[in-house]
Amino acid sequence: MSTWLIVVLIFAAVLSPIAWIVPSRRQRYQMHLRKIALHAGIRVRIETFELLGTKNSAIAYRVMREADDKGPVHRFRLGHCARLDKEEIQYRGDEFVSGWVWLEAPSPALDDGQEASLKTLLKVLPEDTLIFEAGTAALTLWWRENGTPEQVEALAVQLAELNV
Numbered sequence: 392m393s394t395w396l397i398v399v400l401i402f403a404a405v406l407s408p409i410a411w412i413v414p415s416r417r418q419r420y421q422m423h424l425r426k427i428a429l430h431a432g433i434r435v436r437i438e439t440f441e442l443l444g445t446k447n448s449a450i451a452y453r454v455m456r457e458a459d460d461k462g463p464v465h466r467f468r469l470g471h472c473a474r475l476d477k478e479e480i481q482y483r484g485d486e487f488v489s490g491w492v493w494l495e496a497p498s499p500a501l502d503d504g505q506e507a508s509l510k511t512l513l514k515v516l517p518e519d520t521l522i523f524e525a526g527t528a529a530l531t532l533w534w535r536e537n538g539t540p541e542q543v544e545a546l547a548v549q550l551a552e553l554n555v
Contacts, residue, residue, distance in 0.1 A: 421450075427540050428452055431547030440522060440533055442470070442494070449521055449533040452543075454550040456528055465505070465555045467497035468524045469513065488513050494522065497555075505555045512549050517542050525555055 414422070425435045434453040439446045456464070469491045486492050488510050501509065513523065517538035524531045530550050538546075 421536050424536055424538065424540060424543050427543045428547070431544055433543075433547050433550075434529075440524075442522075447521075450536050452532045452534065452546065453529045454531075454547070456530065463499055464527050465497050465499060465501060465525055466495070466527060467493065467501075467555075468495040468522060470494045470522050471516075471520050491523075497525075501555060508552075508554050512553055515545070515549065517546075530555075 428435050432454065434451075434455070436451050436453070437448065438451045439448050440451075441447075469487060470493075472486075472490050472492060491513050516523065516532065517534055519535040519537040520532060521535070522531075522533040524533070530553065532546065532550070
């Protein structure tokens with residue numbers, strides 16, 4: 392009887408590290424979303440962003456801007472109040488749209504058409520979006536990947552159509 396117990400314990404000791412390597416259901420779903428994003432032209436990376444001196448980790452979905460675009464490049468950052476701690480972003484009532492505040496105001500300023508386009512995008516972004524950022528080279532969405540494949544596919548189209 393003790394021989395069988397020893398064999399079972401050895402077998403369990405050998406198999407337990409293998410169980411740690413197998414991705415969880417959540418990790419497999421994230422890999423699926425990332426594949427969809429990559430096929431849609433979105434670069435996906437796990438990165439840290441800085442918010443008032445603290446570093447936070449999130450998934451960055453990034454669409455590169457066209458280099459031959461002749462218009463002015465706007466730079467800004469918007470934070471989603473529901474996902475970020477309101478005290479952390481020093482909520483001052485400067486909401487752009489409901490639930491979204493400027494972390495870094497646009498430079499140069501957006502015209503009315505660009506503001507309308509941005510407002511439309513912010514209303515349809517996934518609920519777990521943390522920050523939306525526009526830089527000189529890319530548009531970046533920082534989020535927790537709790538969306539659906541349909542949202543990721545739509546996101547690629549929406550970011551490509553955004554004219555900021």
